[in-house]
Amino acid sequence: MFRPSHFAAVVLFALFASVVFGITQRETPPRMFRYGIYCFVLFVGSAVVLSWLMFLIAR
Amino acid sequence: MQGPVPYSLLPVLVRYSQKGMATTPNKVSAAQKESQQGFVYLPLIAGWLVPGAGHFLLRKWGRGALLAASIVGMFALGLAMQGKLYGGAHDILDMLGLAGDLGSGLLYIVSRALGLGADQVQVTTADYGTRFIVVAGLLNVIAAVDAHNLRTGRKA
Numbered sequence: 001m002f003r004p005s006h007f008a009a010v011v012l013f014a015l016f017a018s019v020v021f022g023i024t025q026r027e028t029p030p031r032m033f034r035y036g037i038y039c040f041v042l043f044v045g046s047a048v049v050l051s052w053l054m055f056l057i058a059r
Numbered sequence: 060m061q062g063p064v065p066y067s068l069l070p071v072l073v074r075y076s077q078k079g080m081a082t083t084p085n086k087v088s089a090a091q092k093e094s095q096q097g098f099v100y101l102p103l104i105a106g107w108l109v110p111g112a113g114h115f116l117l118r119k120w121g122r123g124a125l126l127a128a129s130i131v132g133m134f135a136l137g138l139a140m141q142g143k144l145y146g147g148a149h150d151i152l153d154m155l156g157l158a159g160d161l162g163s164g165l166l167y168i169v170s171r172a173l174g175l176g177a178d179q180v181q182v183t184t185a186d187y188g189t190r191f192i193v194v195a196g197l198l199n200v201i202a203a204v205d206a207h208n209l210r211t212g213r214k215a
Contacts (some may be wrong), residue, residue: 004184013190
């Protein structure tokens, strides 16, 4: 059984979803690549920011 | 207000009135339509049944391979995490989960036939796995629609 940490699961999820979003939502390869990177950073970044917010609220 | 048309507007009006006539752009679009004859939903259906197949049919090898790797990878990781494959719809959440799972097409059908996936979620990792499987199905639907848009010429 594959048991990734929560962060590893977030990174894997962001990677796969960003590849699909990049390819399907833009028309040219350079723009696909840029949009994929943008989505990946937003996925992982928002997860990190929300995690810190929840951590600070819980304290 | 109606009246005589100013001479300065005449070239604009002539160009506008020629838009629907058999000019060169129309001949080009007719040729495009001719080349697009056939079953336009084939890439959509193939892409739904097998991730990336819609793009492969349209000879978009790189895009198809990346889409297939992402969607199959996500689905396989979901199964490896002991994610749940929704089998029936007992409540609204199960119904939504089943709709997401069905988006994976043959991956879902074959996995169900082989008895893969957990029946119940018992550990946190299995919950991640269940989401991975559902999202893989939803991403596959997006990819199949993208193949359809490429086929119809809505997307380049």
